[in-house]
Amino acid sequence: QAAKFPGIGRDATSAEVKAWDIDVRPDFHGLPPGSGSVARGQQVWEDKCASCHGVFGESNSVFNPLVGGTTRADIEKGRVANLQRPDYPGRTTMMKLPTLSTLWDYINRAMPWNQPKSLSVEEVYAVTAYMLNLADVVPADFTLSDRNIAQVQQRLPNRNGMSSAHAMWPGKELRGTVKPDVTGSACMKDCAVEPRVASLLPPHARNAHGNLAEQNRGVGPQRGADTRAAGAA
Amino acid sequence: QAAKFPGIGRDATSAEVKAWDIDVRPDFHGLPPGSGSVARGQQVWEDKCASCHGVFGESNSVFNPLVGGTTRADIEKGRVANLQRPDYPGRTTMMKLPTLSTLWDYINRAMPWNQPKSLSVEEVYAVTAYMLNLADVVPADFTLSDRNIAQVQQRLPNRNGMSSAHAMWPGKELRGTVKPDVTGSACMKDCAVEPRVASLLPPHARNAHGNLAEQNRGVGPQRGADTRAAGAA
Amino acid sequence: AAAGAVGSARAQSAGDRNILELPEHSKGLGQAVATDGYGKPSKYEANVQRRQSPGLTQTRQASVSFAPLQSLFGIVTPSGLHFExxxxxxxxxxxxxxxxxxxxxxxxxxxxxxxxxxxxxxxxxxxxxxxxxxxxxxxxxxxxxxxxxxxxxxxxxxxxxxxxxxxxxxxxxxxxxxxxxxxxxxxxxxxxxxxxxxxxxxxxxxxxxxxxxxxxxxxxxxxxxxxxxxxxxxxxxxxxxxxxxxxxxxxxxxxxxxxxxxxxxxxxxQYTSLQECKSVVTTPSGGQVLLDKGFYSITGLAWSGRGKVRQVDVSVDGGRNWRAARLQEPVMSKCLTRFSLDWVWDGKPAIIQSRARDETGYVQPTYRQLRAVRGTRSIYHNNAIQSWLVEESGEVKNVQLG
Amino acid sequence: AAAGAVGSARAQSAGDRNILELPEHSKGLGQAVATDGYGKPSKYEANVQRRQSPGLTQTRQASVSFAPLQSLFGIVTPSGLHFExxxxxxxxxxxxxxxxxxxxxxxxxxxxxxxxxxxxxxxxxxxxxxxxxxxxxxxxxxxxxxxxxxxxxxxxxxxxxxxxxxxxxxxxxxxxxxxxxxxxxxxxxxxxxxxxxxxxxxxxxxxxxxxxxxxxxxxxxxxxxxxxxxxxxxxxxxxxxxxxxxxxxxxxxxxxxxxxxxxxxxxxxQYTSLQECKSVVTTPSGGQVLLDKGFYSITGLAWSGRGKVRQVDVSVDGGRNWRAARLQEPVMSKCLTRFSLDWVWDGKPAIIQSRARDETGYVQPTYRQLRAVRGTRSIYHNNAIQSWLVEESGEVKNVQLG
Ligand code: HEC
Ligand code: HEC
Ligand SMILES: [Ca+2]
Ligand SMILES: [Ca+2]
Ligand SMILES: [Ca+2]
Ligand SMILES: [Ca+2]
Ligand SMILES: [Ca+2]
Ligand SMILES: [Ca+2]
Ligand SMILES: [Co+2]
Ligand SMILES: [Co+2]
Known part of the structure; x- marks a missing residue:
């Protein structure tokens, strides 16, 4: 096929593929051999992660808390019970995470945020182990490695929490459904709805997005509403 | 029809229409009453026009020369003979002008270039008269006015020089033709052409449009040619 | 306030001074070609910007800026205003x-x-x-x-x-x-x-x-x-x-x-990739104030990740009655489609909605229909019908119906 | 010269250092959203500008700037590059x-x-x-x-x-x-x-x-x-x-x-208003240098003031033989249509042309056909077939055939 387009493209060298092919799949295809202990991970975490994510991965200030909200019972079932509670505040990474590869791969490619791809393979194993320990998935004396990672996967709190039985994957690869789960009504006249306003912004939020007068063109069918508090400059 | 769109648009006042409706048509519809002499026109010209167009309308430095290239014979026939000569250098405004309204209207709306719409009606008559005199269309003691302008039109050198018998007016209003005057050939194979290069830029013009390397994207199927003279920095 | 000022430039008598007194640009010489080798919008368009939503994200590098849909025409998004x-x-x-x-x-x-x-x-x-x-x-x-x-x-x-x-x-x-x-x-x-x-x-x-x-x-x-x-x-x-x-x-x-x-x-x-059929009225829309009663062209955008938009219905009474909107050609697959509908605003409160359907027969759901299946915690893929309340003052507000 | 340098970044042995040594942007944190509320092109696109043609006009306010067609894709002209x-x-x-x-x-x-x-x-x-x-x-x-x-x-x-x-x-x-x-x-x-x-x-x-x-x-x-x-x-x-x-x-x-x-x-x-059917190859085109022999996609634009473009033919031998190009959908009336044709350049001189036809059956003429009727002094409405000579060096030149 390359012959169709003479002069275009070339074979990659194996060193090139090695340099870029870093992805790790749920079946751990792509995972480089290596290992790292919880203890080592704690050191990495406190040096390179805690400033943003908090010492226990609890920080709200930069992003979602990474750890929290999972229980021993979840680890047994592989389903995080708190995800069923509409009143549960926030969802941590660990609550959602179905595949351990995802955590390893993401830390390896993207963290620390301002110095991505700076961690050694050992550091990635270690800090992953540390996060798993924070969530009580592995004990404090654990060493995570390419040889035992598949077993640890079997203890992830939300490993059974995912479904692809839906109509929103555009292809037959995942064997979802084709029929959408939700459909609207095509009623055109005297439809059975009661147009009652159930939600709108409270008055105190009126200027929360800035003065909307300045967010609309100064000419046209309408203007932006002046949302400054009465009397403001 | 306005009723279809309540609240949109309003009637123009007569003062508003007067302020903006300045166009003058070939039948002199729209021409305001007034007059101006060649002598007055010469004064206007020298004060307000000559700096750009030259004292005799001959300037090449700002735009085409305005006057020149017409003869008494042309005035008789209403066709400018020089337009038939491929070797005649340049075409002045007066050589092409078929309708006197065009000149009056354009000066009135757009000249002087840096102060358009600053001339009085009398000044427009006068300076038009002056240009006509430069082209020997009217004598030096002539006063152009709304009452005699139609007669002067009958002396314009190129008044019979226009045709709308073509297929390039998109409508039936001018009663041109519908059949295009030129058509290509749809030949696809072994067509009877001799692909001989008959014209290309001379080498000394190579850099006349600047360095073409800097006028093409730095990435893609090709680069711009470096057109600086060999050895240039 | 904004509404009051508009149109008053017209003097009561002879006419509008913006007509009677020729503007500067009718009487002078403008700027040169290639003043900008790569041009910019008018200075009067400065309000048309992409913006962050305050408080939505904690950093500006892991964040989003929103395209000003309320100010756009047609279907092409100017690249300078593309959401980020x-x-x-x-x-x-x-x-x-x-x-x-x-x-x-x-x-x-x-x-x-x-x-x-x-x-x-x-x-x-x-x-x-x-x-x-x-x-x-x-x-x-x-x-x-x-x-x-x-x-x-x-x-x-x-x-x-x-x-x-x-x-x-x-x-x-x-x-x-x-x-x-x-x-x-x-x-x-x-x-x-x-x-x-x-x-x-x-x-x-x-x-x-x-x-x-x-x-x-x-x-x-x-x-x-x-x-x-x-x-x-x-x-x-x-x-x-x-x-x-x-x-x-x-x-x-x-x-x-x-x-x-x-x-x-x-x-x-997991792997919910597709964007289902959806639409939104952009004119009039939340945060705007209509200047006057009278004629308006309600207009907005419709799209479907499954193919072409087939029909868009517009309601001005909160979904009791709907009229089919005009669709601007060309209607392209997996592309925005601009719709519009004539409307004469009588000055009374109105709730404006649009509802799109695509070539697969899918009909955009109401919030009630969507939430009945997916609840309210999904975060992603909210394609519910949007409601805009036009108040008597002319001000338009984002509302959800119960 | 330009041609020689390209591709040489790949070391002979282990591979390209642009791959082996991770670039700065793979290892750092980039810029914030809404850094520009109205964004600009990349700094690497600075050559893509509208330009005046030197000596064409004597003032810059009664003048023209030309759009850089050689660098554009598809049919939409970025508004910043629109000709003036x-x-x-x-x-x-x-x-x-x-x-x-x-x-x-x-x-x-x-x-x-x-x-x-x-x-x-x-x-x-x-x-x-x-x-x-x-x-x-x-x-x-x-x-x-x-x-x-x-x-x-x-x-x-x-x-x-x-x-x-x-x-x-x-x-x-x-x-x-x-x-x-x-x-x-x-x-x-x-x-x-x-x-x-x-x-x-x-x-x-x-x-x-x-x-x-x-x-x-x-x-x-x-x-x-x-x-x-x-x-x-x-x-x-x-x-x-x-x-x-x-x-x-x-x-x-x-x-x-x-x-x-x-x-x-x-x-x-007089009143010759309509723009008749016309086309031009933009890649490759005059002033460019092909980097190499091998595969190219010849591409360009076709249009007609009378309606839709129906067909575009491309010749690489100065008009003796033609092949029908692909037309990019949607083909719209009185709109640019992008065409393309596969081509393998063997390194020998070639003369590239395109010829458009519209839905009225009109076929774009050669210079010879156009001049036979209209001469050479018309100034306006030159819609003749454009020829680009590709020289052995890879340099492309604007030529007219006799
Ligand atoms: C300079 C701040 C910073 C540092 C240091 C940092 N992170 Fe992050 N981290 C972030 C931000 C911001 C995000 C969210 C990125 C996004 O939105 O895609 C994030 C996301 C994550 C996530 C994904 C969370 C989720 O639910 O998507 C993980 C896991 C993570 N970081 C782990 C680490 C580890 C391990 C380290 C140290 C080796 C680290 N981070 C260092 C700022 C930081
Ligand atoms: C500051 C320079 C300047 C002055 C002063 C000026 N002109 Fe011009 N004139 C121009 C330029 C430049 C053009 C070409 C405009 C264009 O390209 O549309 C022009 C065009 C014209 C034309 C049309 C020529 C053609 O063939 O299109 C006429 C007629 C004319 N001027 C007459 C006048 C008269 C009469 C005055 C004085 C009352 C005057 N000009 C003053 C610069 C000037
Ligand atoms: Ca190559
Ligand atoms: Ca891989
Ligand atoms: Ca009104
Ligand atoms: Ca008129
Ligand atoms: Ca996204
Ligand atoms: Ca033009
Ligand atoms: Co994300
Ligand atoms: Co012109």
Whole structure:
């Protein structure tokens, strides 16, 4: 096929593929051999992660808390019970995470945020182990490695929490459904709805997005509403 | 029809229409009453026009020369003979002008270039008269006015020089033709052409449009040619 | 207040002084050609900007800016106003140093330069791109005031690039075993997403370098991004450096921890990629004030990740009665479609809605219909019918109906 | 020289250092969202600019800048690169003070504000705009080196506006007697042109304020311009302030002294408004250097003022043999159409041409065919087939064949 387009493209060298092919799949295809202990991970975490994510991965200030909200019972079932509670505040990474590869791969490619791809393979194993320990998935004396990672996967709190039985994957690869789960009504006249306003912004939020007068063109069918508090400059 | 769109648009006042409706048509519809002499026109010209167009309308430095290239014979026939000569250098405004309204209207709306719409009606008559005199269309003691302008039109050198018998007016209003005057050939194979290069830029013009390397994207199927003279920095 | 001032420029007597007194620009000489070799909008358009939603994200490099849909016409989004979503900031990458690698289940892994990619046969297609989290703030209740914030993670461009299938074929990809493709970015986040081979095989997925006639903007992935028509924006990998063919999906961070849809039973839907049929009225819309009673053209945008929009209905009474809107041609697949409907506002409160249907027969749901199945905690893929309340004052507010 | 350097970044052994040594942007944090509320192209795109042709005009306010067609993709012209043609400079007009007047053969003359015009039902359509003088420098012989200068008075946008017929109807225009419309600008030149009522009545002529999703750019007539599809750019009056309905054409300066086509017999054709079917190969094109032998996608633009492009043929041997090119969908009426054709360059000299046909059956002529009827002094409406000579060095030159 390359012959169709003479002069275009070339074979990659194996060193090139090695340099870029870093992805790790749920079946751990792509995972480089290596290992790292919880203890080592704690050191990495406190040096390179805690400033943003908090010492226990609890920080709200930069992003979602990474750890929290999972229980021993979840680890047994592989389903995080708190995800069923509409009143549960926030969802941590660990609550959602179905595949351990995802955590390893993401830390390896993207963290620390301002110095991505700076961690050694050992550091990635270690800090992953540390996060798993924070969530009580592995004990404090654990060493995570390419040889035992598949077993640890079997203890992830939300490993059974995912479904692809839906109509929103555009292809037959995942064997979802084709029929959408939700459909609207095509009623055109005297439809059975009661147009009652159930939600709108409270008055105190009126200027929360800035003065909307300045967010609309100064000419046209309408203007932006002046949302400054009465009397403001 | 306005009723279809309540609240949109309003009637123009007569003062508003007067302020903006300045166009003058070939039948002199729209021409305001007034007059101006060649002598007055010469004064206007020298004060307000000559700096750009030259004292005799001959300037090449700002735009085409305005006057020149017409003869008494042309005035008789209403066709400018020089337009038939491929070797005649340049075409002045007066050589092409078929309708006197065009000149009056354009000066009135757009000249002087840096102060358009600053001339009085009398000044427009006068300076038009002056240009006509430069082209020997009217004598030096002539006063152009709304009452005699139609007669002067009958002396314009190129008044019979226009045709709308073509297929390039998109409508039936001018009663041109519908059949295009030129058509290509749809030949696809072994067509009877001799692909001989008959014209290309001379080498000394190579850099006349600047360095073409800097006028093409730095990435893609090709680069711009470096057109600086060999050895240039 | 704004409403009162307008139109008053017309004097009562002789006429409008903006007509009677010729403006400066009628009486002077303007600016030169190529004053700007690359031009800018009018200074009077300064309000038309993409904006962050205050408090939505904690950093500005893992954040989003919203396109000002309330001020746009037609279907093309000016590239300068294209919404942004970055996970680790944006870059302006030297294209002469950028490479694309193809590996995985292929006969021979390949490397392409930009020069080479741009020599291959390309196509140009108009497509919308919508973030899977667009309108996500509104799952539970009204959270933001204008359609810039409710729907502004949406843009539409003419994209130019090489069908990904061409490159896979050049590498000798195994298209039977290789039922999935990984796309990976070259920036700090090196975003990864699993792309359905069915879509790739159809020729729709593009390795794109062009956007609206010029190169992609840096914020949109210059010099190379994947275009995955109909699929949420997170899959349109920017700064694309690599594609890998594989036999299983990758469970990337944004396929396992984000861009997963939480259902009422506590499970997440994974690999929910497609953007279902949706629409929004942009004029009039939240945060605006109508100047006057009288005629208006209600207009907005409709789109579907499954193909073409077939019909858009508009209601001005909160959904009791609907009229079919005009659709602006050309109606293109997986592309924005502009709709409009004549309306005479009588000055009374009105609730304006639009409801789109696509060529598969899918009808855009109400909030009630959507929440009945998916609850209110999904974050992603909120395609419910949007309601705008026009108050007697002319002010328009974002509302949800009960 | 340029050709030699390319590709050499790949080391002979382990591989390309642009891959082996991860670039800075793979290892750092990028820039924030909304760094620019209105974004700009990459700094690496600085060569993509509109430009004047040196010596073509004596002032820069009565002049032209040319769009860089050699660097554009698809059919949309980025508004920042839209060609310019001004007669008395450009202005940035306050839209709140701009008015449109409708008068002449109407029941009542009308005045509209921008607020009002923007409330009326609008349409959005993709159309090309070409200056009647485009390619005019080349009537007699080759005069300029690149397609920016040969064909760059050409652009294509999505225009949004109100059909002019709507406004005429609101004013109660006499559409029987009133067979012509005058359009007049509000700038210093107050450009006037006569518009055919047939076109107006068809609904095609628009009073436009939108261009590519945003407002018109100041250089293109902000806030209001006439859009006259298929007709040369000079009729697309910018800063539109007035339209008048009349029973005769107006013989405006640009209908009587310019934009008249000099024929061999010394007569001028007047009111030659339509842009006939035309095309140009933009890649490869004059002033470029091919980097290498091998595969190329020849691509270019075709258009017709009479409707849709039906077919484009491409020759690489100076017109002896032709192959039908692929046309990119959607093919729209009076709009640019992108075509492309696969080509493997063997390193030998080649002469590349394109030839467009439209839905009326019209076939774009050669220079020989065009000159046989119109001579060489017409200035306007040169739609001859363009030839590009690819030399053995890879350099491409503008040539005309004998
Ligand atoms: C300078 C700040 C910073 C540092 C240091 C940092 N992170 Fe992060 N981290 C972030 C931000 C911001 C995000 C969210 C990125 C996004 O939106 O895609 C994030 C996301 C994550 C996530 C994904 C969370 C989720 O649910 O998506 C993980 C896991 C993570 N970081 C782990 C780490 C580890 C391990 C380290 C140290 C080795 C680290 N981070 C260092 C800022 C930081
Ligand atoms: C500051 C320079 C300047 C001054 C002063 C000036 N002109 Fe001009 N004139 C121009 C330029 C430049 C053009 C070409 C405009 C264009 O390209 O549309 C022009 C065009 C014209 C034309 C049309 C020529 C053609 O063939 O299109 C006429 C007639 C004319 N001027 C007459 C006048 C008269 C009469 C005055 C004085 C009352 C005057 N000009 C003052 C610069 C000037
Ligand atoms: Ca090569
Ligand atoms: Ca891999
Ligand atoms: Ca009104
Ligand atoms: Ca008039
Ligand atoms: Ca996204
Ligand atoms: Ca023009
Ligand atoms: Co994300
Ligand atoms: Co002109």
């Amino acid at each position: 979503r970055h996970h680790q900031g944006w870059w302006d990458i030297d294209p002469s140093k950028h490479r694309l690698m193809v590996n995985g289940l292929v006969k021979s892994a390949k490397v392409f330069t930009m020069d080479e990619l741009m020599r291959l046969p390309s196509v140009s297609r108009f497509h919308f791109i919508e973030c899977g989290a667009n309108t996500g703030m509104e799952w539970g209740n009204v959270a933001v005031p204008t359609c810039q914030y409710t729907h502004g993670m949406l843009s539409c461009s003419e994209f130019t690039g090489v069908p990904l299938i061409t490159l896979l074929e050049m590498a000798g990809a195994d298209l039977n075993k290789g039922r999935f493709v990984l796309a990976e970015g070259g920036d700090g986040s090196s975003m990864t997403r699993t792309i359905p081979m069915d879509l790739v095989r159809s020729g729709e997925v593009l390795v794109a370098y062009g956007q609206n006639g010029e190169m992609l903007r840096p914020e949109n992935g210059y010099p190379l991004r994947l275009v995955v028509p109909g699929v949420q924006g997170v899959s349109w990998i920017k700064y694309l450096r690599r594609v890998e063919v594989g036999d299983q999906p990758w469970g990337a961070k944004d396929e396992a921890v984000h861009y997963v849809d939480l259902m009422p039973d506590g499970t997440h839907r | 043609r001004h007669h008395q400079g450009w202005w940035d007009i306050d839209p709140s003070k701009h008015r449109l007047m409708v008068n002449g053969l109407v029941k009542s003359a009308k005045v509209f504000t921008m607020d009002e015009l923007m409330r009326l039902p609008s349409v959005s359509r993709f159309h090309f705009i070409e200056c009647g003088a485009n390619t005019g420098m080349e009537w007699g012989n080759v005069a300029v080196p690149t397609c920016q200068y040969t064909h760059g008075m050409l652009s294509c946008s999505e225009f949004t506006g109100v059909p002019l017929i709507t406004l005429l109807e609101m004013a109660g225009a006499d559409l029987n007697k009133g067979r012509f419309v005058l359009a007049e600008g509000g700038d210093g030149s107050s450009m006037t042109r006569t518009i055919p009522m047939d076109l107006v009545r068809s609904g095609e002529v628009l009073v436009a304020y939108g261009q590519n999703g945003e407002m018109l750019r100041p250089e293109n007539g902000y806030p209001l311009r006439l859009v006259v599809p298929g007709v040369q750019g000079v009729s697309w009056i910018k800063y539109l302030r007035r339209v008048e309905v009349g029973d005769q054409p107006w013989g405006a300066k640009d209908e009587a002294v310019h934009y008249v086509d000099l024929m061999p017999d010394g007569t001028h054709r």
